[in-house]
Every structure is written in C-alpha cells, then in structure tokens.
Amino acid sequence: MIDRRLLTNFDWKIFLLILLVAAVGIVNIHSASASYKIAGTPYAIKQLYWAAIGSGLIMLICSIDYHILEDVSYWFYGILLIFLLLVLAVGKTSMGATRWLNLGLFSIQPSEPMKIVIIIAFARYYTSNQNAGSLGFRDVWLPFLLLAFPALLIMKQPDLGTAVMVCLVAATITIAVGLSWRVVLSFLLTSIPAVYIAWHYILRGYQKNRILNFFNPERDPLKSGYHLIQSKIAVGSGGLTGKGLMHGTQAQLSFLPEQHTDFAFSVFAEEWGLVGSLFILLLYLALVLWGLHVASRCNDRFGTLLAVGVTAMIFWHIVINMGMVIGLFPVVGVPLPFFSYGGTSMITSMIGAGLLLNISMRRFMF
Amino acid sequence: MKGNRYIRGVQGLHRKIYLLSVAATVIFLILLSRLWFLQFIEGDKLREMSENNRLRFIPVAASRGALLDRNGKVLVNNTPSFSLAVIPNEVKDKEYLLDNLAQVLSIDRNELLSRWEKGKGRAKYFPLVLASGLTRDQVEFFEENSLRLPGLEIEVKPVREYPQGTLAAHMLGYIAEISEKEMATTDFADYNPGDYIGKNGIERSFEKYLHGDDGGRQIEVDARGRLLRTLSETFPVPGQSLQLTVDLELQKAAEKALGDSAASVVVLDVNSGEILAMASSSQFDPALFTSRMPPEQWQAYLDDKRRPLENKALKGQYPPGSTFKIITALAGLNEGLIDENTTVNCSGEYAVGNGKFHCWNRKGHGKVNLRSALRESCDVYFYMLGEKLGVDRIADYARRFGLGQPLGIGIEGEKSGFVPTAAWKEKKTGSRWYLGETLSVAIGQGYLLTTPVQLAAMTSGLATGSIYRPHLVKKILDRDGKTTKEFQPEVLKRIELKPEHLRLVREGLLAVVNDPGGTGASARLYEVKVAGKTGTSQVVKLQESKRAVAYQYRDHALFIAFAPYDKPEIAVAVVVEHGQHGGGAAAPVAGQVLRKYFELKGVVRKPGAALEAGDEETKEDGDKE
Numbered sequence: 001m002i003d004r005r006l007l008t009n010f011d012w013k014i015f016l017l018i019l020l021v022a023a024v025g026i027v028n029i030h031s032a033s034a035s036y037k038i039a040g041t042p043y044a045i046k047q048l049y050w051a052a053i054g055s056g057l058i059m060l061i062c063s064i065d066y067h068i069l070e071d072v073s074y075w076f077y078g079i080l081l082i083f084l085l086l087v088l089a090v091g092k093t094s095m096g097a098t099r100w101l102n103l104g105l106f107s108i109q110p111s112e113p114m115k116i117v118i119i120i121a122f123a124r125y126y127t128s129n130q131n132a133g134s135l136g137f138r139d140v141w142l143p144f145l146l147l148a149f150p151a152l153l154i155m156k157q158p159d160l161g162t163a164v165m166v167c168l169v170a171a172t173i174t175i176a177v178g179l180s181w182r183v184v185l186s187f188l189l190t191s192i193p194a195v196y197i198a199w200h201y202i203l204r205g206y207q208k209n210r211i212l213n214f215f216n217p218e219r220d221p222l223k224s225g226y227h228l229i230q231s232k233i234a235v236g237s238g239g240l241t242g243k244g245l246m247h248g249t250q251a252q253l254s255f256l257p258e259q260h261t262d263f264a265f266s267v268f269a270e271e272w273g274l275v276g277s278l279f280i281l282l283l284y285l286a287l288v289l290w291g292l293h294v295a296s297r298c299n300d301r302f303g304t305l306l307a308v309g310v311t312a313m314i315f316w317h318i319v320i321n322m323g324m325v326i327g328l329f330p331v332v333g334v335p336l337p338f339f340s341y342g343g344t345s346m347i348t349s350m351i352g353a354g355l356l357l358n359i360s361m362r363r364f365m366f
Numbered sequence: 367m368k369g370n371r372y373i374r375g376v377q378g379l380h381r382k383i384y385l386l387s388v389a390a391t392v393i394f395l396i397l398l399s400r401l402w403f404l405q406f407i408e409g410d411k412l413r414e415m416s417e418n419n420r421l422r423f424i425p426v427a428a429s430r431g432a433l434l435d436r437n438g439k440v441l442v443n444n445t446p447s448f449s450l451a452v453i454p455n456e457v458k459d460k461e462y463l464l465d466n467l468a469q470v471l472s473i474d475r476n477e478l479l480s481r482w483e484k485g486k487g488r489a490k491y492f493p494l495v496l497a498s499g500l501t502r503d504q505v506e507f508f509e510e511n512s513l514r515l516p517g518l519e520i521e522v523k524p525v526r527e528y529p530q531g532t533l534a535a536h537m538l539g540y541i542a543e544i545s546e547k548e549m550a551t552t553d554f555a556d557y558n559p560g561d562y563i564g565k566n567g568i569e570r571s572f573e574k575y576l577h578g579d580d581g582g583r584q585i586e587v588d589a590r591g592r593l594l595r596t597l598s599e600t601f602p603v604p605g606q607s608l609q610l611t612v613d614l615e616l617q618k619a620a621e622k623a624l625g626d627s628a629a630s631v632v633v634l635d636v637n638s639g640e641i642l643a644m645a646s647s648s649q650f651d652p653a654l655f656t657s658r659m660p661p662e663q664w665q666a667y668l669d670d671k672r673r674p675l676e677n678k679a680l681k682g683q684y685p686p687g688s689t690f691k692i693i694t695a696l697a698g699l700n701e702g703l704i705d706e707n708t709t710v711n712c713s714g715e716y717a718v719g720n721g722k723f724h725c726w727n728r729k730g731h732g733k734v735n736l737r738s739a740l741r742e743s744c745d746v747y748f749y750m751l752g753e754k755l756g757v758d759r760i761a762d763y764a765r766r767f768g769l770g771q772p773l774g775i776g777i778e779g780e781k782s783g784f785v786p787t788a789a790w791k792e793k794k795t796g797s798r799w800y801l802g803e804t805l806s807v808a809i810g811q812g813y814l815l816t817t818p819v820q821l822a823a824m825t826s827g828l829a830t831g832s833i834y835r836p837h838l839v840k841k842i843l844d845r846d847g848k849t850t851k852e853f854q855p856e857v858l859k860r861i862e863l864k865p866e867h868l869r870l871v872r873e874g875l876l877a878v879v880n881d882p883g884g885t886g887a888s889a890r891l892y893e894v895k896v897a898g899k900t901g902t903s904q905v906v907k908l909q910e911s912k913r914a915v916a917y918q919y920r921d922h923a924l925f926i927a928f929a930p931y932d933k934p935e936i937a938v939a940v941v942v943e944h945g946q947h948g949g950g951a952a953a954p955v956a957g958q959v960l961r962k963y964f965e966l967k968g969v970v971r972k973p974g975a976a977l978e979a980g981d982e983e984t985k986e987d988g989d990k991e
Contacts (some may be wrong), residue, residue, distance in 0.1 A: 035588070176382050233419065235411025236404040249420050253588040270416075274405040278398065285394045289387055296383040302381050308386070315390055319397065326400050 004060075009361040014290055015058065018338055018353050021283050022051045022346075025264065025339035031246050032260040032267040033341075036255065037146065043260050043341050050343045054350030061354030062361060070302050073124040076117045077146070083110035084153040091157075096206075099157050111154045111162045112344050116351055118166050119309030120145055122173045127302040134178035137186075160207055161334040165316060172312035173305055211330045227257040232327045235269040235277075242273030260341040262333055265325045280339070281322075288315045294360045303359045310352040317349075371402055421735025422585050423598070425558050428578030429524040431605035433538055433568065435614040436640075436840060442538055442569075444524040444654075448500040450508060451493035452482065455590060457517035466515055470507055471497050476961075479680040493519050526562075526656045532649040534617050536677035537777075537838065539567020540652035558579075565655065568608065568675065568838060571777045575842055578605030586782055604852060609841040611640035612884075619962035620645040623955040628672035628943040630679040631955055632818045632836075633963070636826035636934050638855040639834025641775070643959065644819070645679040649656045670919065672943075680780045683815040684941055687901030687948065688743045689926045690810030694869055695736060697763040698751040705868050709735045712746040716805070723749050723805050726902075741884045742873030743900060745809050757799055759786045760807055767824040768833050769816055775836045783820050786813035811904050821939035823858070825926045828875075829934035831868060833859040875899050876931050885949040889927050889957040898927030898938075898959055900948030920944035925952035929960055936963055 030044035063185055069076075083101055087110055091098040100107045149171045154163040199208065213228055234250035243249065248270035250256050256263050270276045291311030298304045314337050316366055321336040323329035337349040404412065433442040450471070464482075468475040478496060485494035500508075500520070510516055526541055541562045548554050548563065557563065563577065564570035581602035587593045620631045624647040633643040650667055654660075667674050670754055676682065690882040698704040714730035716723040724733065725745040731738070739747035752760065762771060770785030786807065788799035806812030816824075820834055827833040835858040842851040861868070875897035885900040901924035923945030928937045938956045945951030964970040 056830070172386075176379060176386060178378065178382060202955045230419075232404060233412050235401070237416035238405055239409040239413060240406060251418050253420050253594070255416075255419050255589045269401070269405065274401060277401045277405065281394060281398055281401070285391065288390050288394075292383050292387045292390070296380045299376060301376050301379065304376055304383070306381060308379075311793045319393055322397050323400075326397070326404055328397070328400055 008360050009364065010062065011294070011357050011360040014287070014294075014353065014360065016355060017283060017287050017290070018054070018350075019051070021280070021287070021338040022047075022054075023282065024268075024283075025336075025341075026051065027245070028264055028268045028271075028339070029260050029341045031248070032251055032256075032264055034246055034363075036250075036260075046308045046343075047341050047346070050346040051338075051350075053343075054346050054353075057347065057350050058315050058354040058357060061351065062358050064358070065362065066303060066306065066355060066358045067300075069120050069306070070124050070127065073117075073120040077121040080110050080114050080117050081149060081153070082110070084114070084150055087111075088153065088156060088348055097157050097159060099159055109344055111150075111159055111166075112348050113158065114154065115162065115165055115169065115348060116310075116355075118147065118150060118170055119173065119306060119313065122170055123302050123305035123309055126173065126177045126305055130301070134180040135174065135183060136180050137183060140174065140179070140183055143170070144305050155202060158204055158207065159333075160203075161320070161332040164320070164332060165313070165334060168316045168320075169309055169313045172316070173309045176305065176308045195253060210332070215332070222272075227263070227331055228327055230255045230257070231263055234266040235326055238270040238273040238276075240274050242269075242271045242276055245271050245272060258333075262321065262335055262340060263325055264340045265322055265336050268339075269325070284314075284318050288318070291315075291356055294356055294363075298359050298363055303362070307356055307359045310355050313352055314349065403689055420586050420588070422587050422978045423582050424585060425561075425580050426581040426602050427523060427561065428580050428602035429604045430498040430526065430541070430562075430578065431576040431607040431843075434607060434609045434644075434843075435612050435617070436610060437613065438609065439614045440529055441534060441610070441612075441614065443527045443529065445527040446522050448505045449495050449500060449521045449523065450500055450504075451495045451519045451521050453493050453517050453519060454482075455484070455517075456592075463517065466511075467496065470504060471500075483739060493521070495521070507871050513747060526653070528653050530614070532651050533614075533621065534612065534645070534677070535567075535650055535652045536568055536646040537612070537644045538652065539569035539571075540655040541565060541569050542655045562656070566778060568610070568777060572608055572839065575608065576605040578870055579603040593773075593848070604845050606845070607843045607847075609843060610838055611635070611642065612644065612838065613642050613838045613966070615663050615966055616959065616962055617643040617645060619643075619961050620955075621647065621649070623958040624942075626672075627945065628678070629941060629945065629952075629955070630677075630682060630818045630939045631938065631959060632679050632822040633959055634819075634822040634826050634836055634939075635834075635936045636829050636928060636937050637834070639823075639826075639836045640840065640855070640856070641819075641836050641838050642936065642963070644677075644679045644838070645683075646676070647670045648674045650674045650901075665838075670868070677779070678941065678943075679818045680775070680777060681817070682941065682943075683783055683817055684922050684924065684943075685812065685814050685903035685958035686769075686810040686816045686821060687903040687922070687924050688745075689821060689824075689899045689901035689924050689948075690814060690816075691743065691748050691808075692875070692899060693763050693767060693769075694748050694751055694755070694808045694872070695740065695762060695871050696863060696867055697755050697760055699736075699762070699870060700863050701755065701759065704736060704751060705886070706736050709733050710739070710744075710747045710750050712744050714746070714748045716749040718719050718749075718753075718802055718805065721802065723802070736870060736932075737874045737877055740871065741877040741881055743885050748808045751806045752805050753801060755804075755808070756788075757804045757807055758787050758789075760804070761785045764814075765861060766861060767827050769814075769820055769824060773819060773823055773836055773858065775819065775838065777838060780819070783812060783817050784815040810901060818939045818941050820925055821924070821926050821941075822937050825928050825937040825939060826934075827859060827861050827929035828868060828871060829937055831861050831863075831865065832857050833861070872897055872931070875927075886925060886927070886953045888949065888953040889925065889960065891929070891957070891960060891964065891970065894929050894960070894964050895931035896927055896929040896957075897931050898925060898953065898956060900925050900953060902946070902948050905944065917944055920946050923948045923951035925949070925956045927956045927960065929955075929964075936960070 024046050026047050029047050033043040087101050089097060092100040092102060099109050122143060151163050151166050234256055248267055250270050251267040253260050256266050259267050283306045288311055295304045295307030298307055303363055317334055320329060320334045324331050335345040406769050429444050431743040435441055461868045464478055465476055467478055481496050505520055508520055542565050544557055544563045546594050564573045581600045583599045584597040586597055620643040624631060624645055626648045630646040635642055654663060681764055712725055712731035714725050716726045731742055731744045734744045764785045770783055772780045772782045791799050803812055807814055823833050823836055835856045837853055839853055841849045844850050879890050879896045879898045886898040889896050889898050903922045903924060905921055906919050923942040925940045926946045928934045938959055940952040940955045942951040961970055
C-alpha cells in the first residue's frame with residue numbers, strides 16, 4: 001500500500017510537533033521523578049522507550065490504509081466489549097479498581113483501546129447512516145446504545161476518567177455530524193435526573209469526594225482535597241518564569257500527588273512558570289487545530305469523522321487534565337497526552353496520532 | 367474505489383469543523399487565563415504557601431538565668447531535663463514500640479497510648495512528648511536502641527531546679543507554660559506557644575532579663591515532614607542571672623521563725639533599702655508548677671485558709687494597729703500639740719460625745735507621758751492626741767512615711783495599702799467624717815491598711831530619718847558573671863522632722879522592748895539594743911470574750927523593730943495573721959530574726975537562751991463602743 005507518493009505526503013509537521021511535546025515531557029518526567037527512590041530504569045528513560053515504540057506504531061499505522069478500519073470497526077468494537085465484560089468477571093483488581101485483563105502472555109486494559117475503537121465505530125455508523133439534515137431521535141438511539149454499553153462497563157470498573165473521555169469523544173463526533181435542536185433540548189432536560197441518579201446510585205464515595213472537594217477544596221485539606229490544593233500551589237508558585245528545572249519545591253519535596261503521571265503538568269508549570277505553560281499550551285493548540293485541519297481537508301466522510309474523533313480525544317485529554325491540575329475541574333485520573341508518564345497513555349495517543357497522519361497523507365487518494 | 371460515497375455529505379461536515387476549531391481555541395484561552403490568574407495574579411501568594419509547605423522553624427529555648435542570694439549562693443538554677451518524644455510517621459511498629467516503652471519507662475501502656483492519641487490532630491511529623499524527666503539509664507537505653515525502635519527522639523530542655531526547696535518561693539515566684547492570654551499581649555510578642563515564663567514574683571518581674579533569647583533552626587522538610595537540611599540556625603542566648611539582696615541564711619531563719627502559720631516578715635537594710643529577707647507562710651512548692659501539678663495539690667493550695675500562694679509581705683494588707691502610734695506621736699510632736707512632758711490621765715476609757723472609747727487596759731494606765739504611753743501602748747493618750755490632730759493631719763504624716771502608696775520595689779502585684787481622709791470618706795459614702803473614726807485611725811485601726819513591707823519601710827524611716835526604696839535585686843549578671851546592671855540605693859522619702867522628735871519616739875520604742883512593763887520584751891537581745899513596737903489589728907470589732915473566738919475572727923498580731931538602737935542597721939516588720947497579740951505572736955519572730963542577723967555578723971556569738979516570757983504584759987489595744 002505504501003509508495004513513494006504517500007511518503008512525500010507524510011505530515012512531518014504533526015509528527016515533529018508530537019515528538020517535541022514528548023521530548024519536553026521526558027525532561028519533565030526526569031525532574032518530577034528526581035525525588036523518587038526506585039531501583040531499575042528511571043521513568044524518563046522508560047518514557048523514552050515508550051515514545052520510540054509509539055513512533056514505530058505511527059509508521060506501522062501509516063502503512064495501512066485507514067479505509068480498512070471502516071470494514072472491521074464493528075468487529076473491533078464487539079471484541080473489546082467482550083473484553084470489558086471479561087474484566088468485570090475475571091479482571092485483576094488493584095487499588096480498588098478492576099481494569100486489567102490477563103491474557104496469559106500479557107495483560108491489557110481494554111478501556112484504553114476503547115477510546116480509539118469508539119471513534120472508529122461512531123465514524124462508521126455516521127458514515128453508513130447518512131441523512132440530509134441534522135440528527136433526530138431516530139438517528140441517535142443506536143449510537144447512544146453503542147456508547148452506553150462500554151461507558152457503563154468502564155464506569156463500573158471504576159474508571160471515571162476513561163468513561164468520561166469515551167463519552168466526550170462520542171459526543172464531539174455526534175455534534176460534528178449535527179444534532180437537531182429537539183435532541184439537544186431533551187438531552188439537557190434528561191441530564192438533570194440523570195445527574196441525580198448518577199450521584200446517588202452510580203458514583204463511588206471517593207468519586208463524590210473528589211467532586212465535592214473540587215467545589216470546596218478546604219473541605220478536607222489534608223486528605224482528598226490535598227491534591228487539588230497542592231497542585232494549585234505548585235502551578236501558582238511557579239510565577240512568571242518558574243523556579244527552574246529540578247528546582248520546583250512542591251515537586252522535589254513530594255508535595256504533589258502522582259507527579260510524574262497525572263500531575264506532570266503541575267511540575268512543569270512550577271518549574272517553568274507562565275512562560276513554560278504558555279509554550280506547552282501553544283504546542284497543544286497547534287496540534288488540535290492541525291488535527292481539525294486534517295479533518296476538514298479530508299475528502300471522505302469516514303476519514304473526516306475519524307480525524308475529528310482522534311483530535312477530540314487528544315483535545316479532551318488536554319482540557320480535562322490541565323483543568324484538573326489548575327483547579328478548573330474535579331480530580332479525574334486523565335493523563336496529558338504525550339506528556340505524562342505512562343506506556344498505555346503514550347501508545348493510545350500515538351495510535352491516535354498515527355490515524356491522523358494516515359488520514360492526512362491519503363488526502364489525495366482518489 | 368468507492369469515491370462517490372465518500373465525497374457525499376462531507377461539505378456540511380467541514381463547516382462544522384471550522385466551528386469546532388473556534389470552540390477549541392476559546393477553551394484553550396480559558397485554560398490560559400486560568401494559568402495567568404494562578405501564576406501571575408496569585409503567584410506571590412501561592413509562592414508563599416509553597417514556602418510554608420517546606421520551611422519549618424524549630425525553636426530552641428534559651429536557658430533561664432539563675433537567681434543567687436547576696437553572697438552568690440544559688441537559690442534557683444537550671445538542670446537539663448530529658449524527655450522522650452515520638453514522631454508518629456517514622457514509627458514502624460506502634461504496638462511493639464508501646465510494649466517496649468511501657469516496660470522501660472514503667473508507665474502504664476494505656477496511659478502512654480492516651481498521651482499518643484492526644485496528638486492525633488497534629489501533623490504526623492511533629493514530635494509528641496510522651497514522657498519527661500527521664501533518668502540517665504533510660505536515655506542511654508533509648509539511644510542504644512534507636513535502630514530497633516525507630517521514631518523516637520530524646521529532647522533536652524533546661525528546667526528550673528530549686529536546690530533550696532520551697533525557700534523564698536513567694537518572693538522568687540515560679541515559672542510555667544505561657545498561657546494563650548499572655549501570648550496575646552505585646553509583652554510576649556516574641557514568645558512561642560509552649561515557652562516557659564515567670565508567672566509571678568521575681569521570675570515574672572525580671573522576665574526580660576532572665577528569659578534570654580531563644581534560638582532556632584530553619585529547616586526544609588518534604589511532604590512527609592522528613593528533615594532534608596538545615597537552612598539556617600541561630601543559637602540561643604542564655605538569660606542573665608540576678609544577684610538578689612536576700613541573705614540565704616537570714617531568709618531560712620525568718621521562715622523557720624514563721625513556722626506554718628499564716629504570717630509574713632520583712633527584713634530591710636535601713637541604710638540602703640535592700641531587702642535581706644522576705645518570707646511569707648505557709649509555703650508552696652514552686653517545682654510543682656514547672657512539671658505536672660497534681661490536681662489535688664492545686665485544690666489543696668486553693669482551699670487552704672492560710673492562702674499559701676499569696677506573698678503576704680507584699681500583697682497582704684492589714685490595719686497597722688498600735689505600730690501606727692509612731693506616726694500619731696510624731697505628728698503630735700511636730701505640730702506642737704505635745705512634748706515629752708505632756709501627760710494624760712488614763713482611766714481606761716475616753717469619752718467622745720455620747721460614747722466612750724476604751725483603752726485596751728480597762729483598768730487604766732493612770733498618768734502617762736509619751737514614753738510610757740508608747741511603752742505600754744496606752745490608747746487613751748493617742749485618743750487625746752488624735753482628737754487634737756484630726757484625721758487629715760494624721761494622714762499627711764502617714765504619707766510622709768510611705769504609707770498609702772506602693773513603694774515601687776520592682777515586683778509585680780505590690781499593694782498600696784490605704785490612708786483615709788475626711789474628703790475621701792465624704793466622696794465615697796456621702797456622709798461626713800466622725801470624730802470616733804479619727805480616734806480609730808490614731809491607734810492604727812479603722813480604714814487604715816498597710817502591707818508588711820510598708821511597715822518595715824516606715825520603721826526604717828523612724829530609725830534613720832530617711833526611707834530608701836526597698837528592693838530585692840542587687841545586680842544583674844551576664845553568663846560570665848560580669849555585672850551588667852547594678853541597682854543603687856535610692857532615697858524614697860526624706861523624713862523632714864526634727865531629729866529631737868524622732869529621738870523621743872525611738873526612746874519610747876526602746877522602752878517597749880527593754881523596760882519592765884514594755885509590750886515587746888520577746889524581741890529583746892542582750893548583746894544589741896533593739897527598739898520595737900507591738901500592734902494588734904482588729905479583724906472584727908467588739909470582742910467581749912477573747913478566749914473562744916474562731917480562728918478567722920481573731921486579731922492579727924504585728925511587730926516592728928529596728929536595731930541596733932544607736933546605729934540602726936536593719937528594720938523588721940512581722941505580721942502574724944490571727945496571732946492575737948503582737949507581743950506574744952509577732953515579737954518572738956522578730957527576736958529570732960534579729961538574733962540570726964547579729965549572729966551572722968558575729969555580734970551575737972551563741973544562740974540565745976530560752977526567752978524569759980511572761981514578765982511583761984502582752985495584751986494591749988482597745989475597742990471602741
């Protein structure tokens with residue numbers, strides 16, 4: 001499938017943008033984990049490996065025409081749904097959550113690929129079910145079920161962050177396709193009792209605490225509100241130019257929680273200040289706008305929706321993570337794409353990027 | 367290729383994607399504005415909070431200055447005390463640790479646990495004191511086993527040591543942990559919670575010299591409170607020591623003489639105002655305030671009728687009784703109303719208007735002059751004189767001798783006593799001053815109030831013609847023993863009276879102690895001429911039967927004295943609460959103190975034989991009807 005014409009169309013700009021974010025992330029992880037006493041490979045080096053593996057994956061994905069995905073999308077979806085059910089039945093439990101499935105040779109976390117697969121499934125659905133105007137009730141009940149099954153299963157693990165992410169991505173694709181006002185209105189109306197039910201029957205105690213703490217962090221400054229307060233202090237104390245690499249007191253003295261993963265950005269903001277924050281924010285904005293640009297210049301509906309979905313996934317990760325770190329959102333465990341430490345997150349984000357590049361380089365293929 | 371199918375329906379999508387780009391940009395701007403708010407607007411505040419997170423100040427208490435007697439003997443000092451603290455978040459096995467502690471400290475395991483639980487609300491890295499006053503062996507044990515029992519810390523703190531026990535406790539005062547109320551005052555702005563401060567007496571009044579400057583260490587800690595490094599350190603500057611005017615031996619003798627009755631004695635150097643001894647009984651133990659005061663003990667102090675916590679020498683106010691006749695006599699002489707030859711015929715009573723005022727001796731003293739009136743403490747003589755003087759003139763002379771005002775001896779809580787005037791009474795009660803009240807004042811009763819230290823100062827004024835300000839501190843010494851401040855004698859009052867008049871009254875006082883028929887014979891010394899005056903102050907008026915009066919209604923016994931008569935050196939004032947008779951209860955105390963003073967000087971060589979009691983009248987003073 002791959003030929004020289006495709007290679008010349010390879011979107012180096014996006015690829016280099018992503019590598020730049022990953023490189024800054026690795027330096028930051030080095031600083032964030034400096035106070036850790038761990039044996040074996042340091043986190044920064046491990047992250048470097050993951051970035052390399054991810055880059056390889058991008059190349060691999062680019063070599064396969066994304067149109068194939070349209071045909072296998074429901075198969076992927078079905079298999080992952082079964083995996084999610086299996087997680088609930090026989091999954092590995094650690095730290096109060098059941099997220100991993102042991103497949104003998106290795107373990108997988110099926111909720112993570114579901115972020116990508118839901119994009120593919122939704123793109124497929126809206127491609128094969130086209131209508132002239134915006135989507136009415138008859139058009140959305142099926143995608144709603146398509147979303148509800150995995151979302152509820154993931155929520156049940158519990159993994160609020162991923163569940164929210166899957167919903168946001170699916171919603172963004174649906175909005176891009178277009179919703180009728182009646183659907184939007186009735187969604188808003190039903191969301192009120194839905195929130196009530198979720199609060200009383202679905203959310204766990206610690207999840208509720210996080211949300212309550214978000215609204216009032218002083219509620220419990222030493223326990224669950226602690227993360228939020230310490231993160232805000234870290235970010236703010238960075239000031240205009242930051243305390244300097246390896247000199248963030250909040251990070252180096254371990255006042256931050258999860259500081260190499262979910263709260264990696266607080267470390268960065270503390271050590272590099274507003275100048276550094278602005279730099280990262282601009283890189284991400286460029287990435288998001290470029291992703292939407294790829295979507296808008298794609299000539300087929302499936303590719304466009306796929307690009308929108310992947311961009312949405314990256315976008316919402318950025319917004320939810322940064323929003324959490326700077327106290328705009330409650331604490332939900334969502335990593336910052338390409339930046340936070342973690343193989344799973346890096347691979348998922350790189351697969352997403354691979355799809356974007358794939359769509360971008362095949363835009364002239366008709 | 368299925369091109370057509372793809373191209374259809376893409377146009378509408380692309381328009382919406384443009385809107386999505388705008389939305390994404392707006393949301394990023396919101397993120398940016400929040401970052402700008404936190405890092406730019408709130409930046410300084412949050413940076414301070416991050417500093418507070420990592421910086422801790424650990425105060426190191428300065429060792430308190432010592433208190434020495436006039437010859438440099440130690441009255442109060444410091445001794446290192448070891449206490450055991452636990453740092454909860456460094457403890458590996460709480461149960462195991464508690465078992466070990468209970469065994470080594472021989473403290474009940476549950477008691478240890480409850481002390482531990484008390485610190486629950488505090489940060490887990492904060493050392494929590496579990497036991498104080500560890501023995502050397504215990505300290506050694508914990509140091510040797512620090513690896514096996516992690517999370518323990520030995521704290522060394524200087525604590526007050528009282529080598530003389532309860533001696534002079536009232537004058538010296540005690541120290542205890544600073545209260546929240548004290549923390550709030552400007553005097554203690556530099557203090558930290560948990561600091562020990564002087565609560566009263568010299569410890570309180572000289573706090574700023576004694577306390578020293580606390581040092582401390584600025585340390586950096588991580589989120590778990592572990593010490594990472596010391597950023598800066600200031601060493602404590604020990605407090606300054608005080609060399610007092612008190613003589614340890616004389617103080618001991620004074621306290622021994624008082625016994626455990628509710629009483630006080632003040633011994634003054636008449637030529638400098640130095641207080642050589644100041645005792646108040648009954649006693650309390652100052653060491654109990656430094657460590658844990660048992661609640662029963664505290665309640666016992668509060669319930670004791672003898673008020674062991676009060677320094678009666680400074681804070682006890684009593685009508686001076688017949689000791690005040692000195693003032694009435696000097697006023698009469700100076701105003702020309704009497705001279706040494708003026709005589710009065712005492713029939714045992716004195717008529718005033720429709721009523722009668724009795725002499726303490728109902729049978730009457732017969733014909734008395736100034737000398738015999740003082741010697742036998744004849745009330746009628748002074749009723750006559752008081753009537754001629756009027757209360758305001760008496761008050762004027764009382765003030766010249768330092769009564770009715772605090773003397774400013776430099777110790778907190780000194781009382782002023784009270785000298786009444788006609789104007790005062792009219793203002794206070796609206797009714798005029800009655801003659802009968804003047805007669806009461808003339809013999810030292812009625813509204814008059816004096817403190818023992820004022821009586822001693824008054825006596826020194828009579829003895830030398832001037833009153834030096836009584837004081838307790840001679841010198842302030844730095845840690846090397848070098849004098850940094852010396853308190854010089856300061857004349858408080860010059861007694862502007864004719865030396866002749868002073869001599870006449872002194873002669874009367876000499877007779878009180880030394881003549882047959884004098885009321886103060888128990889203060890007599892054979893080697894030294896002592897002059898004195900007894901006094902009895904009424905607690906309640908009109909006691910028909912003096913035999914069976916409940917303790918709290920019995921009269922106070924007073925005695926003042928100075929010696930040697932020809933070249934006065936010291937003045938003594940004694941008040942024995944509810945002691946009934948100045949001659950019987952108070953004069954012997956003065957006698958013992960005077961004997962000790964002259965023994966220490968080498969003037970009196972051997973302890974005196976038992977006092978020959980009973981050869982003189984000891985009963986005196988009168989009531990009014």
